[in-house]
Amino acid sequence: MTALQDDPTLPNRAPAAAASADSGVETPFRRFVSDYRESSVAVVGTVAVALIALIALLGPLIAPTDPYDLATVSIMDSRLAPGEAMMDGRAAWLGTDGLGRDMLSAMIYGLRISLGVGIGSGAIAMLIGCSLGLAAAYYGGRVDTLIMRVVDIQLSFPAILVALILLAVLGKGIDKIIVALVAVQWAYYARTIRGSALVERRKEYVEAAASLGLGDRRVLFRHLLPNCLAPIIVVGTVQTAHAISLEATLSFLGLGLPQTEPSLGLLISNGFEYIMSGSYWISTFPGIALLVTIVSINLVGDRLRDVLNPRLQR
Amino acid sequence: MSVFIIRRLMQAMLVVLVMSFLVFAGVYVVGDPTQILVADDADQAERARVIAELGLDQPFHMQYLQFLGGALSGNLGESFRFNEPALQLILERLPATLELAFVALAIAVFFGIPLGTWAGLRPESPVAKTIMTGSILGFSLPTFWVGIMMILLFAVILGWLPSTGRSDEITYVLGFPTTLFSLDGWAHILLPAVNLALFKLSLVIRLSRAGAREVVHQDYIKFARAKGLSESRVILVHVMKNILIPVVTVLGLEFGGLVAFSVVTETVFAWPGIGKLLIESISFLDRPVIVAYLMIIVLIFVFLNLVVDIAYSILDPRVRLQDMKS
Numbered sequence: 001m002t003a004l005q006d007d008p009t010l011p012n013r014a015p016a017a018a019a020s021a022d023s024g025v026e027t028p029f030r031r032f033v034s035d036y037r038e039s040s041v042a043v044v045g046t047v048a049v050a051l052i053a054l055i056a057l058l059g060p061l062i063a064p065t066d067p068y069d070l071a072t073v074s075i076m077d078s079r080l081a082p083g084e085a086m087m088d089g090r091a092a093w094l095g096t097d098g099l100g101r102d103m104l105s106a107m108i109y110g111l112r113i114s115l116g117v118g119i120g121s122g123a124i125a126m127l128i129g130c131s132l133g134l135a136a137a138y139y140g141g142r143v144d145t146l147i148m149r150v151v152d153i154q155l156s157f158p159a160i161l162v163a164l165i166l167l168a169v170l171g172k173g174i175d176k177i178i179v180a181l182v183a184v185q186w187a188y189y190a191r192t193i194r195g196s197a198l199v200e201r202r203k204e205y206v207e208a209a210a211s212l213g214l215g216d217r218r219v220l221f222r223h224l225l226p227n228c229l230a231p232i233i234v235v236g237t238v239q240t241a242h243a244i245s246l247e248a249t250l251s252f253l254g255l256g257l258p259q260t261e262p263s264l265g266l267l268i269s270n271g272f273e274y275i276m277s278g279s280y281w282i283s284t285f286p287g288i289a290l291l292v293t294i295v296s297i298n299l300v301g302d303r304l305r306d307v308l309n310p311r312l313q314r
Numbered sequence: 315m316s317v318f319i320i321r322r323l324m325q326a327m328l329v330v331l332v333m334s335f336l337v338f339a340g341v342y343v344v345g346d347p348t349q350i351l352v353a354d355d356a357d358q359a360e361r362a363r364v365i366a367e368l369g370l371d372q373p374f375h376m377q378y379l380q381f382l383g384g385a386l387s388g389n390l391g392e393s394f395r396f397n398e399p400a401l402q403l404i405l406e407r408l409p410a411t412l413e414l415a416f417v418a419l420a421i422a423v424f425f426g427i428p429l430g431t432w433a434g435l436r437p438e439s440p441v442a443k444t445i446m447t448g449s450i451l452g453f454s455l456p457t458f459w460v461g462i463m464m465i466l467l468f469a470v471i472l473g474w475l476p477s478t479g480r481s482d483e484i485t486y487v488l489g490f491p492t493t494l495f496s497l498d499g500w501a502h503i504l505l506p507a508v509n510l511a512l513f514k515l516s517l518v519i520r521l522s523r524a525g526a527r528e529v530v531h532q533d534y535i536k537f538a539r540a541k542g543l544s545e546s547r548v549i550l551v552h553v554m555k556n557i558l559i560p561v562v563t564v565l566g567l568e569f570g571g572l573v574a575f576s577v578v579t580e581t582v583f584a585w586p587g588i589g590k591l592l593i594e595s596i597s598f599l600d601r602p603v604i605v606a607y608l609m610i611i612v613l614i615f616v617f618l619n620l621v622v623d624i625a626y627s628i629l630d631p632r633v634r635l636q637d638m639k640s
Contacts, residue, residue, distance in 0.1 A: 153333075157612075158571045158574045158575060160575055164577065169340045241454070249458055253581055254593070255593075265458075268462065272462055275466055280466055283459070284463070287463065290456060294454045294455075298450060298454050302450070
């Protein structure tokens with residue numbers, strides 16, 4: 001569009017186009033942003049999430065050392081207190097662990113794994129859960145009963161139990177833990193999207209799309225799905241935080257990631273061995289990193305829930 | 315009422331049956347127990363003998379029926395590690411877990427309901443905001459890490475409480491072994507119980523806050539005030555009573571959650587319960603114990619769901635009526 005067409009004084013324009021193109025007019029997205037910004041805690045959380053994501057993305061570039069490079073890691077550096085100098089003269093700001101790895105570097109690398117596993121499993125669970133939930137709502141009848149019965153039964157057991165059962169059967173490894181986390185999460189997405197899809201399905205635009213002769217898949221994914229997204233975004237943020245926490249817990253129990261891929265949870269677990277002898281930093285700092293990550297994501301999720309919930313709209 | 319209970323009972327039995335199938339299929343069919351049970355240098359005849367002894371040469375449905383038959387008569391197989399019946403191993407350790415879960419639940423309820431009600435009655439006060447921030451933290455803090463930090467603070471740095479384990483001073487109350495009647499018992503259980511309670515405490519706070527905020531605007535509260543009842547009577551009797559319905563559900567359902575989640579707390583605090591047994595069994599690939607643990611947990615869950623459903627239908631007749639119509 002050219003600037004001329006955008007001029008609101010020009011006549012003969014469709015009203016819908018005027019609303020979306022005009023910079024001063026309130027669009028749903030702008031209203032969402034201004035609502036969201038009203039809570040300063042949520043803004044802090046959002047900034048923190050962005051920072052954490054940036055640290056994870058840039059990981060190898062900003063970490064002082066490469067904690068997996070055996071050529072530079074020395075066992076002589078093991079269990080140095082925060083601030084002490086390592087063999088190569090550099091200070092270990094957050095101390096070193098039992099193998100002589102710089103904690104700060106190990107945490108940055110661990111954060112990458114924790115976030116990767118959390119977000120990756122969340123994305124797969126969202127895909128599976130949303131497809132099944134939409135199918136349940138759209139087809140109804142037996143499909144609906146079957147899918148929702150499975151969801152109900154699964155949700156009546158705590159997530160950690162389901163994950164424990166699966167890992168007991170599957171064994172260790174990053175792929176296995178992702179399978180377990182997906183299995184734990186999909187039901188939440190399925191239930192959430194089914195709820196909102198049942199409401200949306202009765203609306204006229206779905207009927208219109210169907211009577212135009214569009215295929216089931218097109219109606220489901222192009223018409224129904226976009227209108228059910230708001231609650232899914234909320235569940236997505238909360239579930240990601242939950243998945244990160246659960247992965248850390250499972251790794252701590254020795255059922256999650258192997259030692260070659262230490263997430264934050266595994267770092268904490270490794271430090272637990274030394275806690276009695278007073279080497280507090282090995283468990284404490286990765287724990288704080290984990291906590292800040294989870295709290296920030298939860299703050300964002302909480303705010304999104306408040307802003308996107310139509311029942312609470314003022 | 316009895317029709318309702320019978321229907322729920324049948325549903326519960328179906329869930330147990332389905333879960334027994336899934337657990338059996340998962341644990342017994344995916345892996346190969348002979349790899350652990352038969353020595354590497356055993357010859358073919360020896361292998362075949364062990365396989366026949368364990369019934370592993372039978373088709374899957376026969377193996378499942380045998381397992382089911384054994385389970386019904388209380389035989390869930392023998393532990394590979396201890397050479398003892400798996401069920402007995404679990405029942406020996408169950409009291410420790412139940413004790414821990416019970417104390418944790420008591421902490422969550424006795425602190426959670428008053429704090430949540432307070433936050434709900436005065437939602438804008440700084441105290442309420444502090445309580446709610448605390449509950450967000452309670453949801454976000456990973457249980458195992460809090461446990462480690464509690465050991466660090468109270469056992470290593472301050473030296474006030476023992477870091478791990480359960481007291482040896484056991485008293486039998488109606489045949490149930492408990493350590494709650496000795497000071498040493500409380501010193502040992504305090505840290506793990508608080509650790510296990512934190513998550514549920516946050517949940518109870520949120521539930522009672524939401525309940526209180528909803529209830530205070532109801533007509534019967536206004537009426538109770540209009541009658542001139544004292545504020546404490548209005549809150550303690552009229553508000554609290556109506557918050558209790560969701561909390562009863564929590565009491566029931568979350569108790570099962572506590573037993574399941576005690577896996578984490580028991581591992582951190584070396585508490586000799588069934589959760590620690592499970593983790594050890596998983597690392598030793600002790601399949602009969604894993605299956606027995608899972609079946610018992612499923613039974614506990616289904617039983618609690620049933621009790622809560624029935625209690626609910628007594629507290630709130632609408633639940634019962636709705637179920638009858640559908």
